[in-house]
Amino acid sequence: MSLTVIEAQVQAAGLTFPVLRAGATGPLVVCLHGFPDNPEGYRGIAATLAAQGYQVVCPYLPGYSPLNQRRDGAHDPVFVRDALNTLVEVLLKETGQQQCHLVGHDWGSVIACLMAQHRPDLFKTLCAMSVPYGMSWLKIATRCPVYIVHAWYILFFQLRSFADWLISRKGFALLAWLLKFWSPGYAGMPSMQKSVIKTFQQPGVLKAALEYYRTSMFSFMPLGFHIRSLFNKTIPVRTLALRGQFDVTMPEAVWEVVSPKAFPKGITLEVYAGAGHFTQYERADAIAQRLLAWFKQGETAA
Template structure:
């Protein structure tokens, strides 16, 4: 596996990559509180199928740059990191996948740059408008989303997360995923990522930026072919939001897993790889010219 350092202005993205550079580009985005290893078990199957796979540590995570102010984690800024990766790889059209916060960023990119995407794959995060509407109408989902509001507090969330050598994060991953989903290797790597200076503040700043800059999509319809993979044992997100997201998709489908948790790429790695590969192979990247890359 290759290691790439891709720059977007003052932001450096530490990325893992595999597969032939001539292959169609697949960018996969992780969420909170993970890093590139969220997609570790999907990278090689896609590369073996001929795709060029790039998986960044999102800004604020791992060895990527960690800007201090919450404004640097607004969705409009985060999607510029995706374009930086695309340009670095010299491809104008690509496949995009995301889980958790990575899925939120992927949705936002698809809303603003659909012409760049051949396909979109989402794991366990609803369409942004569905999420906003459900928060307003469902007391249960509001209760499940308590942590978003807790993270708005200064200092206290960072202190609690770091306490006991990041015990809260380690316990959360183990208790909310299927048994054995997170290997010891995964947890060791994540611990190293969390220990980077400023990492915890950066992770929490995603949530601070979200509530300080709530924006309804001007045009909520997604025209990109989209597949949603959803683990129904997600304790933080109601499964009804997955099916409700379909109303905003021109060409969308939902595959649900009753025995899957929020951490589906770890719970069912082979299944996620197969469904991801199946989806992107049905929607090949259009022929492009050098001018399209800009």
């Protein structure tokens, strides 16, 4: 069994997915990154999981590489959900398995929830980090009106052309600032900033990444209404939700309006003291150990 995290490519849904892989045998784990990010944040976690007998695959989200960008439309969450579920099917067939464990952070968390909701048969367990699911936007507006302040960047991203221009100025300095603002205590921030900016300097990546926001539950386009309706459905997969204590993108009050009814097989919420938004970077060792325990519980329950 290989304990080294390697770079590879997987063909699925008519796209070529660059991925990080670790482990040659064992139960499959798929880890999804968010914005602004790439799979590099899972390197330590993937190596730990592989050392304990798991196969781990961490793909670039659709659009985050010139190799897996959509040519016939926008990178909306439904397209991304379906493309990644197809990728999971390919990986399961490749490994001779029926189900895998699914982990997501930020946009990866949102997409992972949509994937598990749409195809629960593919997943043993789900772990959603930093962004919750099953929220009532009306409850957020009434119980946590301050969230509009925390969500300023989402509104800013709707300003087509201007937002793209401002983000890309001075070597993507705004992205570097966002990363540090969202996880100010992370000691490895310079390396993370360099890696993420390198990803966003590739052709088409910034446009694709912002399309997630511009076609989603945050927008007023027709597809946005459809995606918001998906958040009223249930996820029949055992779910672990993890968040950082000082995550300014999603204040605690937002998590408090998550409905347990959206998770008929149960949801467990845990908070990492002192951590910011990018928990998989800031608490890699602790999260790897928590995932190991979570996966074992899921395999026993199955």
